[in-house]
Amino acid sequence: MSDFLLTQIINYGAPILGIIVFIGAMGAPFPGTLIVIAVGAFAKQGLLAWHTTGLIALACVVLGDCLSYGMGFYARDTILHRFEKSDRWIKAEDTFNRWGGMAVVWTRFLITGIAVPVNLIAGSSGFSFRRFFLYDLLGEFIWIFGYGGLGYLFGAQWETVSNVLSNISGLTLGMVLLAIGVWLGVRRLKTIESNKTKVPGL
Amino acid sequence: MPPKVQRALILGLVILGILIAGFFGFRAVFALREFQRHEPPPLAEALTEQIVETDAELIRDWMTIPYISRTYQVHPKILFDALGISPMENEEKSLLQLNEEFFPEMPGIVIELVKAAVKASQLAPAGDVPGTPAAP
Numbered sequence: 001m002s003d004f005l006l007t008q009i010i011n012y013g014a015p016i017l018g019i020i021v022f023i024g025a026m027g028a029p030f031p032g033t034l035i036v037i038a039v040g041a042f043a044k045q046g047l048l049a050w051h052t053t054g055l056i057a058l059a060c061v062v063l064g065d066c067l068s069y070g071m072g073f074y075a076r077d078t079i080l081h082r083f084e085k086s087d088r089w090i091k092a093e094d095t096f097n098r099w100g101g102m103a104v105v106w107t108r109f110l111i112t113g114i115a116v117p118v119n120l121i122a123g124s125s126g127f128s129f130r131r132f133f134l135y136d137l138l139g140e141f142i143w144i145f146g147y148g149g150l151g152y153l154f155g156a157q158w159e160t161v162s163n164v165l166s167n168i169s170g171l172t173l174g175m176v177l178l179a180i181g182v183w184l185g186v187r188r189l190k191t192i193e194s195n196k197t198k199v200p201g202l
Numbered sequence: 203m204p205p206k207v208q209r210a211l212i213l214g215l216v217i218l219g220i221l222i223a224g225f226f227g228f229r230a231v232f233a234l235r236e237f238q239r240h241e242p243p244p245l246a247e248a249l250t251e252q253i254v255e256t257d258a259e260l261i262r263d264w265m266t267i268p269y270i271s272r273t274y275q276v277h278p279k280i281l282f283d284a285l286g287i288s289p290m291e292n293e294e295k296s297l298l299q300l301n302e303e304f305f306p307e308m309p310g311i312v313i314e315l316v317k318a319a320v321k322a323s324q325l326a327p328a329g330d331v332p333g334t335p336a337a338p
Contacts, residue, residue, distance in 0.1 A: 002264075003262075003298065004264070004296075007265075007294075007296040007299075045255075045272065045273055047272065156257065163233040163237075164230065164237050167226045170225070170229070170230075171226040173222055174218075174220070174224070174225070174227070175219065176219070177215050177219035177222060180215055180219075181218075181219055184208075184212045184215065188209075
């Protein structure tokens with residue numbers, strides 16, 4: 001897949017890159033990070049103009065993210081109907097409203113594997129669009145110009161850089177899942193402990 | 203959520219997290235070692251546009267002849283001649299596509315011919331055009 005996409009980029013340039021990152025932002029499993037780093041290297045070779053290519057890619061990926069936010073937003077009624085505004089749902093909404101900005105930024109360039117679920121959750125949990133848009137723009141700016149910049153700096157070695165970054169991204173995702181699991185486990189143990197201490201007092 | 207489901211969810215997250223972190227962590231260590239083996243280019247050089255590539259081993263299957271020609275500063279005619287095919291309607295095809303179309307019986311031959319042509323043109327004095335057409 002990545003080979004086919006790279007061939008299309010060297011043939012058709014920035015417009016095809018825009019389409020790829022747009023579809024990727026909507027959930028298609030494209031190797032976006034690899035492509036952005038490669039495009040940085042292509043810009044160094046003078047094949048693409050880094051500023052216009054970067055801006056086209058940024059506009060397209062943000063548009064794709066906004067659309068997947070929209071999908072979550074319009075699915076909100078169905079989700080609310082399903083959970084009937086339960087305490088858990090309200091609590092989850094509050095948590096996302098507090099930490100959602102960070103989740104949006106970090107999932108744009110580091111834990112990219114869960115970017116689309118975060119967009120959908122942001123849309124469906126009532127996270128404001130204005131905040132989503134600003135955090136999304138910041139995160140995608142880092143992704144496009146930061147990672148693309150690494151491709152530009154390292155030139156022909158872009159494949160090695162991409163390999164390191166994609167593995168670090170996977171490692172981070174694993175550590176986040178592990179941290180959530182441990183956090184939930186500790187919370188569950190605390191609840192069990194507090195229930196035990198409450199029983200004798202009854 | 204029933205306690206059994208809660209327990210399974212927590213256990214699942216922890217196991218999945220360990221597996222993913224272990225797998226990618228292992229690969230990241232190897233990737234970092236590989237990264238350190240390659241000296242990064244000096245910043246001044248890295249910021250200069252249009253550096254001519256010289257390492258023909260970096261040629262990949264997804265590249266097209268015009269792209270290789272531009273990257274290695276080798277005339278496209280030399281590369282097409284080395285493959286024995288016409289540039290007409292073949293300029294946008296990757297090396298892999300050219301291989302599948304013109305040399306289906308010989309996988310990997312196109313990339314090898316192109317690498318050899320690039321190396322030969324790097325060795326040849328300026329103005330000399332190497333490369334003999336190979337019948338498809």
